[in-house]
Amino acid sequence: MDSNDMGDDLLVKYMLGEASETEAGRVNEWLQEGKENQHYFSHFKLIWAQSMELAPHSTVNEHEAWKRFKAKVENDVPVVSLNSRPWYSGFLRIAAILFFVAGAGWLLFLSFQNNGSQLVTVKTGSHTLTDTLPDGSIVILNKRSSITYPEKFTAAGTRQITLNGEAFFQVEPDKSKPFVISVSDVTVTVVGTSFNIKSNVKKTEVIVETGLVEVEKADQKVKVSPSESLTVLKGKPELIKQKNKEEFYDYYRTKKFVCNNTPLWKLVETLNEAYQANIVIEDENLRNKLLNTTFDEQSLPEILRIIGVTFDIKVEQKEDKIILK
Template sequence: MNTNPNHSMDDLLVKCILDEALPAERDEVDKWRAQHPENEKYYNHFKLIWQQSRELASASDVNEEEAWERFKKRTAENERPVIELNSNRPNYLFRIAAAIVVMAGVGWAVYFSMFRNRPEELVTVKAGAEALVDTLPDGSVVTLNRRSSISYPEGFAHGASRPVTLRGEAFFDVQPDKSKPFVITVNDVTVTVVGTSFNIKSNESSTEVIVETGLVEVEKSTEMVKLHPQEKVIVHKEKNKLEKELSGDELYKYYRTGKLVCNDIPLSEVISKLNEVYNTRIIIENKKLADQKFNTTLELKSLSADLHVIRETFSCTIHQNGDTLILK
């Protein structure tokens, strides 16, 4: 931050609030506020203090200079550092500090300490009709599937963990930090990691967790399982029992890769995933056809193109009945 050597940024902020700043000084403050969100917060807090101090100072008969001296003495007794004000600093700065002493009883430093310790604001990120990639404050990267969302405290600055709430489906690539585990809450399930990559999919009836790298702990009520790479657990809403199994396929990656990679996958599972991708209703009338294994990569360019590949592969027919497509 570059400021005029004859005054501090606090001086400029007060001058701007009082509408006494020169155009160049106001430009300097505007640039400083735009540099970082914390600067804008500091400005807003500074302005709030000034406004409240004016109201209190106008209603008080306390000698402001004496109040300021008492404030400095008190902070010295408590071994808090006191920043001495320059003798040529405008008198209204003393008035601000004195009014704050009257208002809060502990002064400027304690006031801002309270703001720093306040609960962090929640940030919510939502995906619309397309998947969305977002980088979190700790450097972790999350890919949200369509119509999914996450919420997390801005900055992850406070607390012993990095808490995130998920709705829908997302893939997380978490930055390692053993001192602050990454904790995801989804439905009534808690997923805890340190540094790893994994997929979580939730709906009204169940939550599925699939691990690609690292180690993941999944908890519900008093039950907990640890998942290693290529393992998954499906947690049903009405059950507390957690049973892990091999993930078996890569169909869950479709919203990140734009492809449906099918390696010896039953056609029934492929069709189920196509229904999810295209928000359609496709059913297989023939159970024998449903059990057939599929070994092709679908490009997910269009439903008609993918169904054409399936029809040619299995020599089946596709009929439409209203909004339903029937494979025979």
Template sequence: MIVNTDANDIMDDLLVKCMLGEATEAERRQVDIWVKDKKENARYYEHFRLIWTQSRELAAHSKVNEEDAWVRFKARTSRETPVIELKTNTWNAWIRIAASVLVLAGVAWLVYFSTLKNSSTELVVLKSGMVALIDTLPDGSVVTLNRRSSISYPEGFGHEDTRKITLTGEAFFDVQPDKSKPFVISVNDVTVTVVGTSFNVKSNTKQTEVIVETGLVQVAKNDQKIKVSPKERVTVQEGDKALVKEKSTDEFYKYYRTKTFVCDDMPLSELVEKLNEIYGARIVIGNKKLEKLRINTTFEQKSLSTDLHVIGQTFDIEVTYPGDSIVLK
């Protein structure tokens, strides 16, 4: 169910006026009362303000055609979240600029009021776009979503016996401790249960991976359960009942939070695999003798070409670009 009422439209108008500094004293009081009235109103306001701030920063450097981008923005968001249509031309022009920059720059659209009905329970859905997104959940836990990932949770999250979340993609969770309300993540056919800890969960169509940084995590599939401690990793293959636990020997999984790739005696073959995943590239090692070469360095997350230049200089190897592939030889 998509929430899109006239009342919300009116409040969006008032929020825009406040952001522009054009609201009257009475209008500012009305917004203050609305924000303090409900927790979801306060969260909506913070998400609105974050989008506004990011779009202003990006708009200063953008030369895009905002009218064309606005059309694309409406087409894209009409399937996911209500589009803010403002009646006043001045405000509407600014929102169009902001939205156009958000779309082209790949900043996440925070889908707070895109709610879904599931057995009469409303779900809050939070999605990231082409950049990672950090958000604070109602219980105070902090989640960092990697690109093209999403979570959903009941609107009353934190008020029931368990704190249930469904994840698609990859996210890092820093969970607020609460022994009376376990934090439970459903991802693929795997369940991750914690009380208060920090850990990374990554899923795709082939497998689910859990890496623990602090505390203790329980990973379960069907009737199997396993405890995971700091610096340990559990991998669950799709269609396989086995829960495979091993030491987590690298910190590469942190790249979308730290913006760095830490290579600690990492084989070149593994580094190439990671870069292909991160950048969506097709890097191939043309000489198998190079696969076992090991690298110790930290890459700043700038660009793939910069990383390839460092690899070429480090190992004195050639980087070529035949077709849509990249070959190291």
């Protein structure tokens, strides 16, 4: 029995702990039949574990989500042909469960052949995600970001990663195998360190917490040390290194907004990004008001309430805008 003969429905029941003794025996027997089945199941299990991590953010019933998506798959089969990679189907089904369970957030693993090695792509939607790479390195992906990496790093060469969006990396040291991240038109090379990378349509920014990072663009290379940042503006050749002045770069990882003489405009800019909000400071005199406080896993309404009380200002909702005045 290969991976195509083992129904995804049964694997889901097995994951939910609802398989009968006979069904569980079938799954265990199937796992013993070959590495291909174990490989399939390991991906299946990893994705399911991530769905359980995201599930507390939603009241959606995963059983019902599975039923609804099964019906959709049966109706939409002609849309995408998966005959050449039959085992993709299971991963796409589980990804759909994540979409339902996690709300607008979703995780998708896609494996494909690349010179004999398989690549894995992990994407996030409206939630952050922590992923462990094959070498044990930890990646925390911000919302609406993605990484692609080999399922296994080869014995020789480099540990190659591709990033879109923003992520915090805690890299396992290995001097014989540098960790190389391609992001936009920039290459970041490290051995063992922790750092944040953020890339958008305007710029790519690297902030180092520990260790040493080398950033390369075209024929330029710059080393970045702890508490330093390097910025590359889109369409510009310069690599701009300076002391890190970005206070909120790690908010999505720490779940905190630490304000230390922080101007209101800076906090508002970050809140708009973090909560996909449209907060506007109507009175220009408020823009540089300074805040000294920490918002720790508080909701946007609560943060705005505290801002209003602190500066004795009004917080007004008007259509799609939140106005501070």
